[in-house]
Amino acid sequence: MRKILILVAVALGIFLVVTAPQAAANSVTNIGNILYDAAQSVSTFVTSLL
Numbered sequence: 001m002r003k004i005l006i007l008v009a010v011a012l013g014i015f016l017v018v019t020a021p022q023a024a025a026n027s028v029t030n031i032g033n034i035l036y037d038a039a040q041s042v043s044t045f046v047t048s049l050l
Helices: 001-019 021-049
Strands: none
Touching: 001 021
């Protein structure tokens, strides 16, 4: 079941990149920004503990 879900997610990703590359790039950029903000928040929290 897990392999099927991974394959479906990869197929959906490839489909989105082929059919709407600009939207796919924007999505990746947004996810990257969210992860960067989360890492900064964790870093600020840990630094304030010390």
